Amino acid sequence: MGEGTPGPSLVSAKRSLFNSQVDKATLEIKSLNPYQNKYTIRARVTHKGELRSWSNSRGQGKVFNVTFEDKSGDIQATGFNDQAEKFHPLLEVGKVFYLSHAQVKPVHNRAFNQTSHNYELTLNQNSLLVECLANTDDVPTVSYQFTPIHDINFKSDKDAVDVLGVCSKVSELREVIGKSTGKALKKRDVTLMDENESTISLTLWQDQAETFEGLHKIVTCKNAVVSDFNGKSLSASFKSRLEVENLDLPEAQALRKWFDSNNMARKTAAMSGTPQSGNIDQLHDEFTSFGMINLEFMGTQINARYYNVDAVIAHLNGDKLTYKACTEDNCKAKVTESGSNTYFCKKCGKSDSKFTYRYLMRGHALDVTDHQWFTAFDEVASEIMGLSATELMALKDRSDADFARKLDSIQYERYLFRVKCNMETYNDENRLKMVILKAAKVEPGSPAHIERLRNALKDA
Ligand SMILES: [Zn+2]
Numbered sequence: 001m002g003e004g005t006p007g008p009s010l011v012s013a014k015r016s017l018f019n020s021q022v023d024k025a026t027l028e029i030k031s032l033n034p035y036q037n038k039y040t041i042r043a044r045v046t047h048k049g050e051l052r053s054w055s056n057s058r059g060q061g062k063v064f065n066v067t068f069e070d071k072s073g074d075i076q077a078t079g080f081n082d083q084a085e086k087f088h089p090l091l092e093v094g095k096v097f098y099l100s101h102a103q104v105k106p107v108h109n110r111a112f113n114q115t116s117h118n119y120e121l122t123l124n125q126n127s128l129l130v131e132c133l134a135n136t137d138d139v140p141t142v143s144y145q146f147t148p149i150h151d152i153n154f155k156s157d158k159d160a161v162d163v164l165g166v167c168s169k170v171s172e173l174r175e176v177i178g179k180s181t182g183k184a185l186k187k188r189d190v191t192l193m194d195e196n197e198s199t200i201s202l203t204l205w206q207d208q209a210e211t212f213e214g215l216h217k218i219v220t221c222k223n224a225v226v227s228d229f230n231g232k233s234l235s236a237s238f239k240s241r242l243e244v245e246n247l248d249l250p251e252a253q254a255l256r257k258w259f260d261s262n263n264m265a266r267k268t269a270a271m272s273g274t275p276q277s278g279n280i281d282q283l284h285d286e287f288t289s290f291g292m293i294n295l296e297f298m299g300t301q302i303n304a305r306y307y308n309v310d311a312v313i314a315h316l317n318g319d320k321l322t323y324k325a326c327t328e329d330n331c332k333a334k335v336t337e338s339g340s341n342t343y344f345c346k347k348c349g350k351s352d353s354k355f356t357y358r359y360l361m362r363g364h365a366l367d368v369t370d371h372q373w374f375t376a377f378d379e380v381a382s383e384i385m386g387l388s389a390t391e392l393m394a395l396k397d398r399s400d401a402d403f404a405r406k407l408d409s410i411q412y413e414r415y416l417f418r419v420k421c422n423m424e425t426y427n428d429e430n431r432l433k434m435v436i437l438k439a440a441k442v443e444p445g446s447p448a449h450i451e452r453l454r455n456a457l458k459d460a
Helices: 008-025 081-087 149-154 206-211 250-261 264-272 280-286 290-297 378-385 389-398 400-410 447-459
Strands: 040-048 052-056 059-070 073-080 096-100 103-106 119-122 128-131 160-170 174-177 184-193 199-205 218-227 233-235 241-244 305-316 322-325 335-339 342-345 350-352 356-366 371-377 414-426 429-441
Touching: 040 073, 059 081, 073 081, 149 160, 149 199, 160 199, 160 250, 184 206, 199 206, 199 218, 218 250, 250 264, 290 305, 290 371, 290 414, 290 429, 305 400, 322 335, 322 389, 356 378, 356 389, 371 378, 378 389, 378 400, 378 429, 389 400
Parallel strands: 073 119, 199 233, 371 429
Antiparallel strands: 040 059, 040 096, 052 059, 059 073, 096 128, 103 119, 160 184, 160 218, 174 184, 184 199, 218 233, 218 241, 305 356, 305 414, 322 356, 335 342, 342 350, 356 371, 414 429
């Protein structure tokens, strides 16, 4: 150890001296201003950004942001270069620190500052940061205003929401090119589910995407950004705060209990289509009927629920079975013909000479108890028809009679369906909406089918 470096005992002695003396002199965050040079704040780290590299005409270096909060308010601090490298590893979300000698300046760019403060802090070489080891119960932890997942449907694009859900699916890590920067970004989609079995996709970025390990854990995200992509989805931003399995929150405890006591880990694996789900026949003990589903929804406000049913297709709406769709990756929007061989996609805002057919199947299914209207999207409808939408339309082009025969061949075919049901209001009337998520044709003599029937009898 070099002569100029104090030994560990001296550091801790200084630290405890600091801890005992500094308390009386702390200033509330809301009182910080540029005319106040001597101050110490005592505040909890509620957000810590990644250590990022920057480069421009003046050079290059590192930068990170951190948000401190006490009961008076919050303020953002930024560290550049040496200060970024020094302070970034010391700070930890959830811990309380004393901070002094950081420069107080007006907020430089509101777009990069999430706090309500008019000023922000810059960490410099004189800044002093010490963790508060005493009782910190008086410093508030992050407060959440959770929006139920179903209600996110009523939020607008780019709204910020606090969301709580159990992670029912974790997608692969992917790399995309950032629109504004042109740089490669790592992203990962995770699916969150709440007690109503409502689900939503949350996109994580960079470090958070790379290190996420939260399957079947409780995930909270403060300030997730609503996107209109694919129905509604959420994206974490630099303003967001992600927590995995923080069971200090009563809402998180309740969700944990619900998930475990309903054996949801197994059920979500079955509905998410991940490899461990096996096939639909393995769900034999959880089949229900249209009659039971309607009873369950009668006069209630419950959100979407998932079921397995055994039913026949009674009727398909043959006129509107397919639509002309945009060929861009991940864009499934309908295109309109805007000239000869020109198709315009409103969502992408561009014209193309190509389109692709996709299914939007609507029809009517029957089981022994009731009948039910359903919708099936492209993938499932292809399974039901045994043809892609493009193949079906080619068949129709060749022969209307063959097309009609193909539709007839589906009628009264029996399937095991995985369905998602919810109540929707149409012309002031409540009606049950059913989307088919998976379909498996019943082969009456197959061993799997016989075993399923046996099990159903056992349960009855
Ligand atoms: Zn498009």
